Amino acid sequence: MSEEKYIPKSKIGQWFDSRLPLLSLMHHLRDYPTPKNLNYWWTFGAILTFCLIAQIITGLVLAMHYVAHADLAFESVEHIMRNVNYGWLIRYFHANGSSMFFLAVYIHIFRALFYGSYKSPREMIWILGMLIYILMMATAFMGYVLPWGQMSFWAATVITNLFSAIPFIGESIVTWLWGGYSVDSPMLTRFYSLHYLLPFLIFALVILHIWALHIPGNNNPVGIDIKQPSKDTVPFSPYIAVKDLYALIIFLIITAGFVFFAPNILSHPDNYIKANPLVTPTHIVPEWYLLPFYAILRAVPSKLGGVIVMFASLFILMFLPWLDTSKVRSAVFKPLSKLFFWVLVIDVVILGYIGANPPEGLYLLIGRVATIYYFLHFILVLPVLGYKEKTIPLPISISDPVLGGQPNISTTRSREDIKEKQHD
């Protein structure tokens, strides 16, 4: 990055900074040149950072009152809800916070998909992001088990049983996960331990994610490379910071709406029934944010196949930077990609809807079609589109008119051409 080297003004500052460049880091974060045309879809990075920290803090507090034992977990949650000062607020914030966290992460991911933020040179950001996403799902799932309601218990049973699909050693792996012959206290305790650990791993990955972001700098809605700093950028603080803050407050209003006025609407009523190993709920559904994967799992008629396809649906995303062959990043300039982007969004929504319903008849059929399309999108549509699609001409810089104005290059140009143009 073409930033000037920062030297603290005071002697103490210089002494400190030459030994631990914390001040330089602060300075970098403050002055970090950010494209000035970032829209509100770009504020979700900051919102997610807030979500993670808020979840860690509220979780830390809940851990002070929660008891991880099959006989006491459900009661201890009720104790938090009824007796602990503001316990209800903290618990509802934590529970709904996880949903809002996923809502934000899905917007963040789809924003990256739309604007091609995963494309070179930002592959590492994308891969780290995917690792964070996978860890988030693991953490959320384990957290959901902790209240030890019916859904907790049976979700834990079903998901841990996925591992029994592994040939030969599957059964012993499941026994090992359970620490017994069924889902019970030993598993609850280890899930609690891991649920406490994983957020800090996520936090570490988030630091790497941001580090990797600050090497090439932010992508932007136009998707072209920009010189940093230049007239196309603004310092992060205060311009982008205040925009992020504004978006965060709006996000908090929605969160508060859930927490205070519909705290249980996103969770399943069955989880207010204490876990009972003798009775399975009529249909088990995971939390809404895992539904698309649940639908994919059930779309495949074989046990092992379902597990493989479900994990494949996650891991295929890791290879996205190389599956998308297009030279243009932003879908703004790719009409067909834009269309297929929305098809993918709808496909995932359909998968989520199917995941919430029993796998029978029409549901199953739609689920299978949607699953097939999901994979086709990444394996077939993206690579072919990259070669075939005729893109709209790109502007040279952000300050130039983008859409609606007169494009100043009449032919389609690849990124490299534009780079050259910029250096002229």
Next chain:
Amino acid sequence: MINKLKIFFVILIFLFSSGLKASEKKTPFIDTNWNFKGIFGKFDRGELRRGYQVYSEVCSGCHSISQLSYRNLYEKGGPEFSIENVKQIAASFDVLDGPNSDGEMFTRPGRLPDKFVDPYPNIESAIAANGGAYPPDMSVLAKARKDGPAYIYSLLQGYVEPPKGYELDEGVYYNKYMDGNQIKMPNVLFDDLVEYEDGTKATTEQMAKDVSNFLMWAAEPNLEERHKLGFRVILYLIILALLVYFSMNRLWSRIESKK
């Protein structure tokens, strides 16, 4: 063109979902207005007090409510009985305590901090005494069913004659609102079953509504505080959002003017 396609897809999804939904037939719950619903929703003290009366005289024979303590009955946001009243209520229960210095368990009259005493010593005896079905604990029952209060309210009034040709299993009753229409619990509410202290006429509908309200409170004792705090928090956030919005505009106007 893309927008039209989007609209087309959205319509398609709605058609699908409504078409799929229509296949599930379920009797809609009886509609009534709930005082606790809405942004400023609060419980009606009268309903909660009468609801407690119904619970204690009718339900508590079989259903436990073990997460609640007697003290909850006078705490703010609940039925708000007087503290003397609640002490009497608590003292009317025998609480198992101990062991004493001789190592014996003993019973003593209940006190305010005690949890509500269960009608049965354990789940197994509750199941045995009720023909193989466990009368669910009522502490969070209103949250443990979809649309809980309306469900309880409707279920209590849902005992009707089974339709012609319907085969009812041994020892169960027909209920319109129960999943699968078969329920182990007999119809318990009849007009004037209880005599309300405040003189309200104890119709079945009234008792069902009162006890549903009471159970909603039992499941969400902080509901009133939650609504009150929530209103303030959101109001605060909106004002803050406006301030930050205008600050942001002022800041960014510098950038825009430079261009």
Next chain:
Amino acid sequence: MSSSYLILTTIIIFLLIFLYISWIFISNEIENKKETGERRDFLYTASYALGAVGLGAAVWPLVDQMNPDASVKALSTTEVDISNIDVGKSITVLWRGKPVFIRRRTQEEIIESQNTKLTELKDPQKDQDRVKKPEWLVMLGVCTHLGCVPLGGKGDYKGWFCPCHGSHYDKSGRIRKGPAPTNLPIPKYEFVDNNTIKIG
């Protein structure tokens, strides 16, 4: 609740520190303003102030959750049956998680305690001020030094002796020798009837 105010004050101090740090963080922006001749704006100040208030309010539930909860507060009284205690014997009961010594004293103990000269005491207090009925001594069994439980009938004064750091208490539970600064404290209690004490 004095502890709550203490905590609140701490929060406010932390908030001020936080504000100061954020001030440094945005200081370059203020420098810019000076350059352009812009004056500091009411809008920014109001945003900061309101934001700080909200942050403080949001921190409070996270702090308050560690205070005793409703079920703990409700348990603050214990009733004890004292009909089975013989003269010269004592029992220990649990009140708010702490031991309470209830001793039915002999006549000699009472007279000895009442006749102790106040000048001999480290923390002068008359025996009469420490009991409601001379026969019954009710006190918290927690050494005022560092919170250990003293042993009965031990020590130089045959009252109580704390094994942790060697504090000697007399037959009225008053500190006579050792590091403890004050007498064993008397909890709030009352005689419900002749056979029952309500502590708390």
